[in-house]
Amino acid sequence: MGLLALGTPLEWPDAKNAAGKVREWGIEQLLAIWRRAKGKERDVLRWGDEIEYLVVAFDDSNHKVKLSLRQADILDALAKDEALCKQGGCVPDLQKVVREGEPLPTFHPEFGRFMLEATPGKPWGIGFKDLLDVEPNMKWRRTIAKEHMEPDEYPITLTTFPRLGTKDEYTTPYFPPSGERLRSQFLPDEIANPHIRFPTLAANIRARRGRKVEINVPIFTDEHTVLPFNDPTVNFDLHKWPEDDDVRNGAAKENHIYMDGMAFGMGSCCLQITFQAKNIVEGRKLYDQLSPLGPILLALTAATPVYKGFLADTDVRWNQISRAVDDRTPEELGEKPLKNNRWRLPKSRYASNSTYISQDPRLRKEYMDPGLVVDEAIKKRLMDEGMDDLLATHFAHLFIRDPIVIFGEDLKELDLDKTDHFENLQSTNWQHMRFKPPPPDNSIGWRVEFRPMEIQMTDFENAAFSIFIVLVTRAILSFDLNFYIPIPRTTENMETAHARDAVLNEKFYFRNDVLPPRVAKATTNGHVSGTTTPATMPSRPPTPTGPVEDEYSLMSIDEIINGQTSPPGFPGLIPLVESYLNSMNVDVATRCDLARYLDLIRKRANGKYWTAARWIRHFVRGHGGYKEDSAVSEEITYDLCKAVEEITKNEARDGGLGWEMFSETEGITRKRKGESACG
Numbered sequence: 001m002g003l004l005a006l007g008t009p010l011e012w013p014d015a016k017n018a019a020g021k022v023r024e025w026g027i028e029q030l031l032a033i034w035r036r037a038k039g040k041e042r043d044v045l046r047w048g049d050e051i052e053y054l055v056v057a058f059d060d061s062n063h064k065v066k067l068s069l070r071q072a073d074i075l076d077a078l079a080k081d082e083a084l085c086k087q088g089g090c091v092p093d094l095q096k097v098v099r100e101g102e103p104l105p106t107f108h109p110e111f112g113r114f115m116l117e118a119t120p121g122k123p124w125g126i127g128f129k130d131l132l133d134v135e136p137n138m139k140w141r142r143t144i145a146k147e148h149m150e151p152d153e154y155p156i157t158l159t160t161f162p163r164l165g166t167k168d169e170y171t172t173p174y175f176p177p178s179g180e181r182l183r184s185q186f187l188p189d190e191i192a193n194p195h196i197r198f199p200t201l202a203a204n205i206r207a208r209r210g211r212k213v214e215i216n217v218p219i220f221t222d223e224h225t226v227l228p229f230n231d232p233t234v235n236f237d238l239h240k241w242p243e244d245d246d247v248r249n250g251a252a253k254e255n256h257i258y259m260d261g262m263a264f265g266m267g268s269c270c271l272q273i274t275f276q277a278k279n280i281v282e283g284r285k286l287y288d289q290l291s292p293l294g295p296i297l298l299a300l301t302a303a304t305p306v307y308k309g310f311l312a313d314t315d316v317r318w319n320q321i322s323r324a325v326d327d328r329t330p331e332e333l334g335e336k337p338l339k340n341n342r343w344r345l346p347k348s349r350y351a352s353n354s355t356y357i358s359q360d361p362r363l364r365k366e367y368m369d370p371g372l373v374v375d376e377a378i379k380k381r382l383m384d385e386g387m388d389d390l391l392a393t394h395f396a397h398l399f400i401r402d403p404i405v406i407f408g409e410d411l412k413e414l415d416l417d418k419t420d421h422f423e424n425l426q427s428t429n430w431q432h433m434r435f436k437p438p439p440p441d442n443s444i445g446w447r448v449e450f451r452p453m454e455i456q457m458t459d460f461e462n463a464a465f466s467i468f469i470v471l472v473t474r475a476i477l478s479f480d481l482n483f484y485i486p487i488p489r490t491t492e493n494m495e496t497a498h499a500r501d502a503v504l505n506e507k508f509y510f511r512n513d514v515l516p517p518r519v520a521k522a523t524t525n526g527h528v529s530g531t532t533t534p535a536t537m538p539s540r541p542p543t544p545t546g547p548v549e550d551e552y553s554l555m556s557i558d559e560i561i562n563g564q565t566s567p568p569g570f571p572g573l574i575p576l577v578e579s580y581l582n583s584m585n586v587d588v589a590t591r592c593d594l595a596r597y598l599d600l601i602r603k604r605a606n607g608k609y610w611t612a613a614r615w616i617r618h619f620v621r622g623h624g625g626y627k628e629d630s631a632v633s634e635e636i637t638y639d640l641c642k643a644v645e646e647i648t649k650n651e652a653r654d655g656g657l658g659w660e661m662f663s664e665t666e667g668i669t670r671k672r673k674g675e676s677a678c679g
Contacts, residue, residue, distance in 0.1 A: 006196070007196075007407030007408065008408045008409060009196050009197070009200040009405055009407055009408075010406045010407070011203075011204070011207070012203070012204045012207035012208055013207075014406075014408075015204055015402075015403065015404070015405070016208070016402065018403075018406050018411055019402045019403055019406075021411060022403040022411075022421050022424055023375075023378070023399055023403070023421075023425065025421040026399065026403075026421035026422040026423075026424060026425050027378055027381055027382065027395075028414060028416065028421075029414075029416060029419050029420075029421055029422040030382075030395060030422045030437070031382065031385050031387075032416040032417075032440075033419065033422070033437045033438065033440065034385070034386075034387060034437070035385075036438075036442060037280070037438040037446070038280055039279075040279060040280070040438060040442060040445060040446065041278060041279050041445075042276060042277070042278045044125065044126055044278065045125075045126045045275060045276060045277065045474075046123035046124065046125060046126075046275075046276040046445075047123060047124050047273060047274060047275045047276065047470055048119055048120055048123045048124060048273070048274050049119065049120065049124075049134065049138075049271065049272070049273050049274075049462070049466045050119050050272040050273075051118045051119070051138060051141060051157065051271060051455070052110060052116070052117050052118075052157070052269035052270060052271075052455060053115065053116045053118070053142070053145065053155035053156065053157055053269065054067065054114055054115060054155070054156050054157070054158055054160075054161055054269055055067070055068040055070065055074065055114050055115070055116060055149065055155055056068060056114075056153065056154055056161070056641055057152050057153050057172050058152050058153075058154065058638070058641070058642070059152070060152075063634075063635060063638050064638055065637060065638045065641045065642075066169065066170055066171055066172045067112075067114035067161050067164070067170060067171045067172070067191075068114055068149075068150075068153050068171075068172055069113040069114055069172065069190065069191065070113075070149075070150070070153070071109055071110070071112075071113045071114065071116060071193065072109075072113070072194070074107075074145070074149055075091050075093070075094060075107060075109060078090055078091050078107055078144070078145075078148050079091040079094040079095045081148065084104060084144075087103075087104050088100060088103050088104055088121075089104070090106050090107055090121070090144070091106070091107050091108075092108070093108060097121075099121055099122050102121075103121030103122050104121050104144070105118050105119065105120055105121050105137065105140060105141040105144060106118070106120075106121055107141075107144075107145065109195065110193065111192060111193055111198055111262075111263065111266040111267060112191060112192065112193065112263055112266065112267040113191060113192065113193055113194070114171070114191070114267070115267065115269065116145055116155060118141040118142075118145065120134075120137050120141075123276065124470075126470075126474070128584075128586055128590050128594070129590065131467045131470065132590065132593050132594070134466055134467060135459055135460055135463035138459035138462055138463055139459045142155055142648075154645050156457075156641060156644050156645060157269060157455045157456060157457055157458075157462065157644075157648065158303070158455070158457070158644055159268050159269050159304040159317050159454050159455055160264075160268050160269075160304055160306070160317065161267075161637075162306040162307075162309065162632050162636075162637045162640060162641075163309045163632065163634065163637050164187075164263070164264065164267060164307075164308060165184075165233070165261075165264060165307075165308040165309075166186070166233060166308055166309040167233055168634060171188070171190075171191065175188035175189075175190040175191070176188060178240050178241070181199040181200075181203045182199075182202050182203075182206075182261045182262065183206065183212060183240075183241040183243050183244075184212070184260050184261030185233075185234065185235055185238060185244070185247075185260055186233065186259065186260065186261065186264075186308065187261040187263050187264070191263050192262070192263055197405050200404075200405050201404055201405050201428075202261070202262040202263075204327075204405065205262060205325055205326075205327040205404060206243065208327045208329065208402065208404070209326070209327050209328065210329055210330065211243055211246050211251075212246050212251070212260045212261070213260060213261065213265075213324050213325070213326055214246070214251045214260065214323060214326075215258070215259040215260065215264055215265070215320055215323040215324055216252070216253040216256035216257070216259075216323075217256060217259075217307050217312045217313075217314060217319075217320060218255060218256055218257075218312065218313040218314060219255055219310060219311070219313060219630055220305070220310070220311035220312055220313040220500070220617075220630050221255075221313070222311070222621070222629060222630050223628040224628040224629040225628075225630045227255065228255055229254070229255045229630070230252075230254060231252055231256070231257055231258045231308075231310075233258075233308065233309070234247055235247075236248060246260065247260075257308050257310045257312060259307065259308060259320070261324070262324050262325060263324075264307070264308075264320060264324050265317075265320050265321035265322070265323065265324020265325060265350070266321065266324060268304070268317045268320070268321055269455040270317070270451070270453060270454060271301070271453045271454065271455050271456065271462050271466065272449060272451050272453070273449070273450045273453075273466055273469055273470070274436070274447050274448070274449045274450075275447060275448045275449075275450070275473060276444060276446070276447050277445060277446050277447070277448065278445070279445070280446045281358075282446075282477065283435065283445075283448050284357045284390075284435070284446075285358045285360065285476075286448045286473055286476065286477075287356075287358065287435045287448045288356045288357060288360065288363070288484065289358075289476045289481065289482070289483045289484075290448065290450055290469075290472075290473070290476075290483075291353045291356070291432070291433050291487075291490060292483045292484070292485050292489075292490050292493075292511070293469075293472065293483065293573075294353070294432040294433065294450070294451075294452040294490065294493075294494065295352075295432075295452070295490060295493035295494045295497045295508060296493070296497075296508060296510075296560055296561075297450075297452055297453050297465070297469065298316055298318060298432075298453065298454065298494065298497040299315075299316070299497040299502040299503045299506070299508070299557055300465075300503055300557060300561070300601070300604055300605060301316075301453045301454040301455075301456060301465060301611070302315035302316045302454060302497075302502065302503060302611040302612065302613040302614075303316070303454040303455065303456065303457075303611065303612035303616070304316050304317040304320075304454060304613060305500070305613045305616050305617045305620075306616065306632050307320070309631060309632050309633070310630050310631060310632060311617060311620060311621075311630045311632060314498045314500060315498065315500050315501065315502060315611065315614075316454060316497055316498050316613070317454060318494060318497070319495075319498055321350050322347075322350040323348065324350075325349060325350045325428075325430065326348040326349070326350070327348075327349065327401075327402070327404065328345050328348065329341055332344055332345040333345070343373045343400060344373075345373060345400070346371050346373070349401050349428060349429055349430060350430035351430075351431060351432075352431065352432050352490055352491050352494040353431045353432055353433050353487065353490065354369045354397060354431070354487060354491075355368075355369070355390075355393060355394040355487070356390070356484070356487065357390050357394045357435060359390060362482050362484060362544055363390075363484060364484070364548060366486060366548040367484050367485065367487060367548070368486075368487060369487040369488060369491075370488070372393070372397060373397065373400050374393055374396045374397050375396045375397075375399050375400050376396070378395070378396040378399050379392045379393060379396035382396065394435065398425060398426060399425055401428065401429060403421075403424040403425055404428055406424070417440050418440060419437075419439065419440060430451070431451070432450075432451050432452040432494070433448065433449065433450060433451065434448070434449035434451060435447075435448060436448070436449060450469055452494075453469075454612070456612060457612055457644050457647050457648055457658070457661070458647060458651050459648075460600075461600065461661075463597065464596075464597035464600045464601060465601070467594065467597045468577070468597060468601050471577045471580065471594075472576075472577060474580055475573075475579070475580040478583065479515065479516070479576065479579075479580065480516050481514045481515065481576065482511065482513075482514050482515075482516065483511050483514055484511060484551075485509055485510065485511050485552045486552075490509075493508045493509055496508055500613075500617075501611075501613075501614060502557075503557045503604065503605065503607070503611055504557075504607050506556075506557075507554035507555060507556055508554065508556075508557065508560065509553070509554060509555075510552060510553070510554075510555045510559075510560050511551060511570075512551060512552060512553055512570060513551070513568075513570075514570070514571075514576075555570060557605045558605045558607070559572070560572070560573060560605070561573050561574055561601060561602065561605035561606075562575070562602055562605055562606055563575050574598055574601060574602055577598065578598070581594065600662070603664070608664045609660070609661055609662060609663070609664070610660040610661050611661070612661065614660075615658060615660055615661050616640065618660070619640055619643060620632055620636055620640065623635075623636045623639060623640075643657055643658070646658075647661075
């Protein structure tokens with residue numbers, strides 16, 4: 001999250017009236033960026049990761065754990081630490097940060113007052129030694145954060161707090177729910193970052209929608225779960241706000257966990273990776289080629305089986321966040337005829353991608369989203385200024401949305417040396433990939449953000465998934481890989497990724513043949529040879545022909561990651577990465593260190609190692625206080641968070657707690673950093 005602007009936010013009726021001007025000025029700022037940066041070149045790829053923490057406070061004497069709402073105090077303590085200041089500082093929102101030599105990690109506020117975001121102090125390079133610095137840096141970040149917390153607090157990397165929104169006092173300090181901004185039955189307004197942007201965002205989404213957000217997650221049915229399940233935390237007799245009628249009008253669905261506030265989604269933690277491409281062409285290529293991988297990595301990192309004190313029958317967070325910021329009106333949802341709105345919108349503004357943008361001759365029109373909604377006037381304006389059809393369509397699609405938070409001070413005059421109006425819409429289209437133009441000062445290149453992955457319990461795991469996706473990008477560019485499938489299939493895959501144990505039990509649409517003809521010799525089983533080096537690629541790959549449906553098929557996560565055994569099957573992402581590493585002549589020690597991370601990915605995919613979602617569900621169901629009724633009590637939540645703290649620190653060494661996520665057999669010791677993974 002970038003620096004937070006200050007100003008006077010407009011309430012929704014005024015923001016609605018100003019929306020057209022913000023869109024118009026945002027497009028003019030985009031065009032100014034386009035003119036300045038369309039020919040921009042960078043020497044090498046850079047990349048960065050973002051880690052988000054939940055800050056919890058343990059009350060060991062009473063066997064309870066709560067969310068700590070001390071985000072501001074923790075950031076202030078970090079900014080005022082004299083030793084950290086001498087090293088350049090680490091809180092850019094509160095101080096001038098100097099990035100020289102080996103800079104400190106940086107810490108940022110997030111939506112929830114119980115959250116922290118941490119990033120490396122400078123972008124990572126593509127060097128293989130850089131990859132091996134990621135895990136120690138992540139551990140360093142967590143150590144620094146913990147050192148500036150109270151003794152009873154700890155930064156855990158769970159996606160969601162299991163009892164967020166329950167009837168007990170789950171925050172410290174405690175605030176009652178049903179405030180004026182969120183108007184949630186379950187959440188206080190004070191749970192959100194107090195910066196005016198955040199409560200305004202929540203209030204204006206609700207106001208634009210005409211009712212509260214509606215989040216329903218299917219309940220996990222256990223032996224003693226009462227069916228039909230009607231969420232017992234819902235108060236049907238609350239009459240404080242007009243929106244309290246929502247539940248009386250059917251908002252809370254039978255056999256579902258019901259939630260009604262933005263913090264249920266935006267209070268989720270994730271792992272995000274941003275790549276700086278060498279130029280716009282490479283950036284557009286990475287955006288397209290990484291897009292079909294999003295659902296695969298979402299399922300592979302599944303870590304969210306509990307909501308509001310109940311086990312859910314899903315494993316990931318994505319749809320819950322999507323619904324938590326869904327500002328579509330009944331007309332846009334298709335519930336009423338169009339009268340006051342321009343379009344019916346098939347997706348929330350937090351959703352899977354709906355566009356491809358690369359000028360790749362392999363991109364067929366059949367891959368595009370047939371239901372894509374575009375503002376044709378904006379598209380024409382962009383194309384009139386020289387932007388090509390694909391990129392103009394992309395931005396004209398993003399700009400069908402209304403800006404939600406508008407500061408009155410920003411409406412006085414258009415400044416083409418700023419990007420505030422463009423970012424107003426760009427940054428509130430939360431798709432699973434984001435294409436990011438350079439800032440006005442051109443200090444940074446064209447970037448692509450990979451957003452679907454769930455946060456993992458340990459820094460080792462988060463480093464592994466970060467390193468894996470970086471190596472995949474290198475293989476894509478080196479071998480000119482082609483992962484194109486129709487966008488509607490990727491949309492379906494995102495839904496499939498939500499299924500319980502999807503990594504084991506579900507199949508996903510994926511491209512059969514990703515290798516161009518001249519990339520590599522193949523072994524007899526159709527897999528990329530381990531001795532392959534990239535061949536010189538033709539300047540323009542041939543446009544594919546034949547039925548699109550023949551180009552992809554349903555595959556398991558294991559087949560996508562590790563490869564299909566029968567020729568001419570898909571070679572697998574890890575064999576492709578290993579072929580790339582072979583082509584780069586990586587030294588043996590570095591290769592062995594990287595193998596530790598690839599081994600985790602390989603075995604998560606084939607089921608030998610559990611996902612966090614499976615482990616959490618198993619922990620809850622095996623807890624002595626669990627009554628097989630789907631309920632996750634305060635006692636279970638305390639023990640779960642304590643277990644997560646222990647796993648974070650010890651990483652299941654010597655068969656310790658959580659070994660199922662790291663080894664095939666209890667008692668096996670996983671290799672530590674610095675120990676050879678090759679024997």
